[in-house]
Amino acid sequence: MSLSPGFDVVHEVAVSSEGSAVFEHGWQSFSPTTTYPLGGRPHRPATERNRMLNYRQSSHPDASRYFGEGVLAVADGHGSVHVVAAADPFATGVRIQAAVTGSSVVIGADGPVLVTATSGSDVQAALRSWAVSAASAAGLAAARPAPTAWCTWYEYWGDVREQDVVENLGAMRALDLPVDVVQLDDGYFTEIGDWLSPSATFPDLCGLVEQIRAEGRRAGIWLAPFFAGARSRIAAEHPDWLLRHPHGGPLHAGHNWNQDLYSLDLSHPGAAEWMHTVFSTFASWGIDYFKIDFIAAGAIPGERSSGADPVTAYRDGLALIRSAVGPSAHILGCGAPVLPSVGLVDSIRVSADTGHTFAPEDGDMCSPSQEAAVLSAEGRQFMNGVFFANDPDCLLVGPKMENRETWAAHVSRVGGAVVSSDRLLGLDEWGLETTRRLLTR
Structure with missing residues (x-):
């Protein structure tokens, strides 16, 4: 061959x-x-x-x-x-x-x-x-350990409401769980790309951040900064900010959320200013943990305003985000070009998403499942603590999680980020004890 x-x-x-x-x-x-x-x-x-x-x-x-x-x-x-x-x-x-x-x-x-x-x-x-x-x-600084966290995603998906976060915030206090960060995931905004436009289920997003911090915890938030959905105001009002085909026209970066997705060209001065505003606004509210997802969209080939190659443009985009949130904020990269992210993120997802079931529905080892998540996390274990803190995806130990003992052992074995994503009041005795044990550093 x-x-x-x-x-x-x-x-x-x-x-x-x-x-x-x-x-x-x-x-x-x-x-x-x-x-x-x-x-x-x-x-x-x-x-x-x-x-x-x-x-x-x-x-x-x-x-x-x-x-x-x-x-x-x-x-x-x-x-x-x-x-x-x-x-x-x-x-x-x-x-x-x-x-x-x-x-x-x-x-x-x-x-x-x-x-x-x-x-x-x-x-x-x-x-x-x-x-x-x-x-x-490369002269890299020592990798910083990841804070412990609780995330809304796997319990509430995109249907999360402000009161769901408040309930779990109270549960952390009542159960005395050592959660450093409370992170909002997908669902708090109106459209992909319109990050500063809260959805109807988050009537006071800034106030919620204040409530999280008043509990002595850090506030975190999810964004897909290189995406602009076809339904978004950003895509409609600023088509010149979108990555272009060599022959003209916006370049599709994928399809999800029941819409076409475009890649935001952060080398465009207007797009760069907007994205800096988004992150600096969240930082000004007191958010200092940022899960940035699907960021491989920033490294796809296309015509960029600066003429930069995809990897350079991607790294420049991450540097822009870092400048907006400051050196002490924690950045978790997800769906991230792994090696080009080194030195620019604090932790990184090292696998596919996990799932409540063992095997991927389509048999593809990039698709959400415990099997796919374990495969690549084990394959990238050599990176943990060298390039960044490895994130094996969330700790799920509720009764609906298949193989929950095996999955919890995997998260523990990785020895990187530990992010709970169950409804805390719904955990049984084993689930609560395991969550507390893995969150305890």
Whole structure:
């Protein structure tokens, strides 16, 4: 099997028929990331919608070759792990491909890479060694631990109301739960992109933030800053702020919330000013925890006002957000291009969304499910505490959660962010004890 056009051979590994394996790193949070036994079929998107929302839009790997976004590793079965990574893994979008040819694995890349070989057969240990070296070379500050949090999403979805938050805020006090942050998720705004226009179920959003802080807790909020929904006022009033096709017209970034989604071009001065206003407004209310979601939309190819390449534009967008919220605020990236986010977020989702059921409905390991969430969180465990705090997704331990003991053990094992997302008064004795134990640092 040969490499695809555009990939130059950078390394070749002689492999054994026993014990050899290939590690694929996915582009963004939701993209499958794991180690396959040599010859194992890699995960690929089940539908075009999944590819658009959960994989790198400009990459089209088939299942006949292994494909790593920024980093790929091969355990040769002879006692070494070969890590092939972009020479500048955080500021570029280099792709790496591996083709099995007889007793060799031929590795190619579409940009500059560095190759290191580590003794031993533990792929995660070799990757962690690479990560520590890459962080040191980039001059990264030590990763900050994530605060504990409670989030509205998995209990209330987009139908959350202000009184739901108030109820759980009271439950935290009554149950004496060590929750640092109370985070509002999807549902507090009118449309995707119109973040400062509260929905009817949040008549006093600023007042709710004050109430959370008056309880001695930090306030957090969810946004998808690179998205503008087709129904939004932002998209209607400022079409020039949207990422463009090379031939003109807004570029679709996906479809969700029963509408087309566009990518906001934060290199446009007007869009940049608006987004800075959104984040600085929330920060002025006392919000200092920001879950920014679906942010891979900021790194898709298209015509940008600045002419910047997608990865540069994405990193510039994150830097803009950081400037608006300040250095002490906690930024959690989700649906995020993982390596290009390093140094710009404090914690990052390292997997697909979890779910109340074990397996993904469509069989795609980017889709919400415990199975998909565990797969990629385990694949990216080497990053935890080096690049950022790993977020395995929310702690769900209510009675409706299948395999809740196994899922709680996974969240604990990751050792990164712990974010409860159950209705607290609905927990049984085991669920409450487990929630308290995992939230206690």
